[in-house]
Amino acid sequence: MAVLAAAQLLDELMGRHRNTNPNEKIKKPNWEDSEYCKYYLVKFCPHDLFVNTRADLGVCPKVHDDEVKELFEKAESSYKKAQYVEEFLRFCRHMINDVERKIQKGKQRLELMNSKPEGPPMTQAQTEKNQEQVQLLSEKVKSLVQEAEEAGTRGDVEQAQGLMKLCDRLKEEKDQLLKQQENSHWSMTVELAAAQEKQMEVCPVCGAFLIVGDAQQRIDDHLSGKQHVGYFKLRQAYEEMNEAREKELQEKERRRREDRDKDRSSRGGGLGSDRRDRERMERDRERDGDKDRKDRDRSDRERERERDKDRHRSSRDDRSSRHEDRDRDRDRERDRDRKHRKDRRSSRDRSRRRSRDRH
Template identity: 80%
Template sequence: MAVLAAAQLLDELMGRHRNTNPNEKIKKPNWEDPEYCKYYMVKFCPHDLFVNTRADLGVCPKVHDEEVKDLFEKAEPSYKKSQYVEEFLRYCRHMINEVERKILKGKQRLELMNSKPECPPMTQAQTEKNQEQVKLLSEKITALVQEAEEAGTCGNVEQAQGLMKLCDRLKEEKDSLLKQQENSHWSMTAELAAAQEKQMEVCPVCGAFLIVGDAQQRIDDHLSGKQHVGYFKLRQAYEEMNEAREKEQQEKRRREERDRDRDRSSRSSGGLGSDRRDRERMDRDRERDRGDRDKDRGDKEKERDRERHRSSRDEKEKSRHEDRDRDRERERDRESVRDKDKDRERERDRDRERDKDRKHRKERRSSRERSRRRSRDRH
């Protein structure tokens, strides 16, 4: 992504043909080439709407060129141009559906947060009564357990089993009372938290959470933010283009109906001559449709050839980069080996110097020792 951003910046500063040789013939731009961004030519590129936000789509891998956009707008209506518009509308519809799902989830989350607990909180008197019942049940359970143990030691197995069953029922009743008390505590805590929290709402454009009755400055900051402005622009463009397309389709249907009515009236009044004209017109329409299909097929073949050529060129460039990286790695390995050899050689030189110093010191000590002995011998 960083390489693509740097390449686009260089294209804006130095032009798209910055790497061509002076004697090389520059290819004229064509809006049908696959290297140009279709969305940018139709209206705008969605990758430019949410830069440095949570909805960032990254850098667009295609080329954005104003000259090519002008060529696209000036080009005559064709099947390929309508396909570009349809693809832009599909992509906008996909992004709008995603943000609509986000808005729905946010509303469901707020409804869940604002929903009241199932059981209402208990009053102070009910809580005290509940605690007394729990205390009495605990005492009864302890007494029954002792009686069951005494009956078991005396050999009354049936009596001991009956006491233990009664003890289990009392334990279940005690657990239900404790659970009711705990639910009441949590419901009170949830009510207090809901009372302390601020009321929230979901932005119907971008799906962000907003505080109800917030300061006007914060609301203005949100409305002028990239994410809100981007989704608003996306929705507005989709609605305008979709409405224009529907109007165009309705106008086309009206023209077709008028042509059919005119053909019926001419057939009813013109006889065989009108039939011949109809056949000739149908033949011309078929020939024109066949020519359009052949042109589209040829354009697709050219596009596939360009894609294959580009992929092979990318593969060759990638292999050259890999070979260059391997050569650099080998050179670094050789440099490291040479550095290690130099370090060893310097270490050997230092060892030799130390050996020489030790030998000289030893010789000086031995010469001093001999001179001392001679001096003692003379005295």
């Protein structure tokens, strides 16, 4: 990334063709080349908005050239130019959706922090009375357990079971009193913390946490910060380009209706003109449908070409792996044959030596 940033800086200082030879023919810039940043040609590059912030996208790997941007703006409307605009809007919409989710999570977090426990806190007298009741219940439970043990040793099972049930009920009552005392203590702690903390809010543009009623200098610093300004610029550009695209579509539809009305008035109206208008509308619809189909077919062909490349690459890798496996199997088979022949020769030699020894 550092090398790329240095190269971009040198291009700005010395020109894009700083490394070309004097006799070498310089290629004219073309905005359709893949080396240029599409987002910068359309409006601006989002990578330049959040430098050294938490939302930093890093250095853009593409080239930012003002001359090429002018060529893009002067170029006539085409499918590729519209595709560049659509990609820019899609990227802006993705980033805006991310920050909207961040804002929603921040609001939920503040609601959870500001939520209070149920029930008011207990007074000092209520706390002392609660402690006395807990102590009495503990003594009763202890005495009941002793009586149940004595009844069990005497063999009176029914009395022992009844005493244990009564003991369980007293234990539940004691647990409820202890829980009430703990909730009261938690409520007092939360109220004290809420009184000491400052009230917060979430910025509706960038999702940062702000202090309600903070000093004006800190508010101005936040509003002029890179992250806030970047998201504001992103939202503004997205809304303006969407509105412009909708107005352009409405203007095309209005001109089409005016052309139909003029043609109808010039031909005098009647059933024949209505039929011709319907036929013209159908032809326009078919032409628009053919254009959309061509665009879809073009994108489908590009995707199919990419898939073919991936399949060719994977099949080539598979063939190479199969060749390697086959070579390894052939080597292992050759080694086995060589060992088998060697074993046979050694067995023949042993049999010959034994026969010579007998003779």
